[in-house]
Amino acid sequence: MLKKLLVVFAAMTMPSLVMAQPANPAPAPLTKEVAAPVVATPVAATTAADAAAPAEAAPKSMDGSLPGYTPMRPNYEDSVGMPKPKEVDFQEQFTENGQYAKWINNAILLPIITIISLFVLGLLLWVIVRFNRRANPVPSKTTHNTFIEVVWTLVPVLILLGIAYPSLDLLAKQFKPAPADAVTIKATGYQWYWGYTYPDHGGFEVISNMLKEEDEVGKGERFRTENDGPKLLAVDNRMVVPAGVPLRIQTTAADVIHAFAVPSLWFKLDAVPGRLNEKSITITKPGVYFGQCSELCGARHAFMPLVVEALPPAQFAAWVKAQGGSMPGEEKPAPAAPAATATPNETVAAPAVAATN
Numbered sequence: 001m002l003k004k005l006l007v008v009f010a011a012m013t014m015p016s017l018v019m020a021q022p023a024n025p026a027p028a029p030l031t032k033e034v035a036a037p038v039v040a041t042p043v044a045a046t047t048a049a050d051a052a053a054p055a056e057a058a059p060k061s062m063d064g065s066l067p068g069y070t071p072m073r074p075n076y077e078d079s080v081g082m083p084k085p086k087e088v089d090f091q092e093q094f095t096e097n098g099q100y101a102k103w104i105n106n107a108i109l110l111p112i113i114t115i116i117s118l119f120v121l122g123l124l125l126w127v128i129v130r131f132n133r134r135a136n137p138v139p140s141k142t143t144h145n146t147f148i149e150v151v152w153t154l155v156p157v158l159i160l161l162g163i164a165y166p167s168l169d170l171l172a173k174q175f176k177p178a179p180a181d182a183v184t185i186k187a188t189g190y191q192w193y194w195g196y197t198y199p200d201h202g203g204f205e206v207i208s209n210m211l212k213e214e215d216e217v218g219k220g221e222r223f224r225t226e227n228d229g230p231k232l233l234a235v236d237n238r239m240v241v242p243a244g245v246p247l248r249i250q251t252t253a254a255d256v257i258h259a260f261a262v263p264s265l266w267f268k269l270d271a272v273p274g275r276l277n278e279k280s281i282t283i284t285k286p287g288v289y290f291g292q293c294s295e296l297c298g299a300r301h302a303f304m305p306l307v308v309e310a311l312p313p314a315q316f317a318a319w320v321k322a323q324g325g326s327m328p329g330e331e332k333p334a335p336a337a338p339a340a341t342a343t344p345n346e347t348v349a350a351p352a353v354a355a356t357n
Helices: 002-020 043-052 096-130 146-174 313-322 351-356
Strands: 183-190 193-198 204-208 239-242 246-253 258-262 267-271 277-282 287-293 305-311
Touching: 096 146, 183 239, 183 258, 183 267, 204 239, 239 313, 246 258, 246 267, 258 305, 267 277, 305 313
Parallel strands: 183 246, 239 305
Antiparallel strands: 183 193, 193 204, 246 277, 258 267, 258 287, 287 305
């Protein structure tokens, strides 16, 4: 009964509450400058404006081809730029820093780790056999041994110095600034795909998404083939760069933290929103190199691959032109012809008024 009375009371007081609310103020009228009416526009002027517009990228085919550019087929035979089945070593490296880092690991770190592990294992076995209760009923009361203390202090110091020098040298090489003539590519991480901007070649951006399998796409949509790359690593648009040329790779993000990582290029750099990180590499051999986002960035983190395609410089220039860009130092197109003069009975809108609209 009490609930019914509350409902009735609320229904009776609702109109008064509605009337007591202030009315929403009417939106202020928007003022907009309107261009003068155009009676007639010379055809020549329209044609010249169209000619002055920047060139657009050519449409892509189902396999990602462009005029003058066909995506390179990955090297499955030697597993270049991609992981190998049952692999226990680092991937084959195609940058100088990567080759140096792999040499440090195989020629310095692994031998030192192996020797120390075997030595410690030998000491443990010797202690177990020689100094157990049965073989040594009266334990020694020796508390100090100057020679052993000097050895176990000096030897680790020498080992650390032997590791520190090449490690610091590699660190310095990785943070060495890019030369002035390096090709700049800005990699932007999105949820969950990559965008590659080429500021040295007109500022165009290439959006890269993972390719799905044939049974996962609709009719007429592009799907992954063997020419694109392995499953979960192939993309529709690759980051195309010139081989044998210094690259300045900059990373940032539009939403959360991502990480641009290509193992076969010894490259890993965080992409942080609001920050621009930079690293320089030179790819020694043309090829297709696969990587992934290496920072947990959300639900589809595992489906955010990246592919770097290194082309000879001449083929890279053809790809840039097919994308609607231009090479540095290239002559700009000639300015458009002036618009034809209108006849006396034709009135044309003032350019300044039309521009403000």
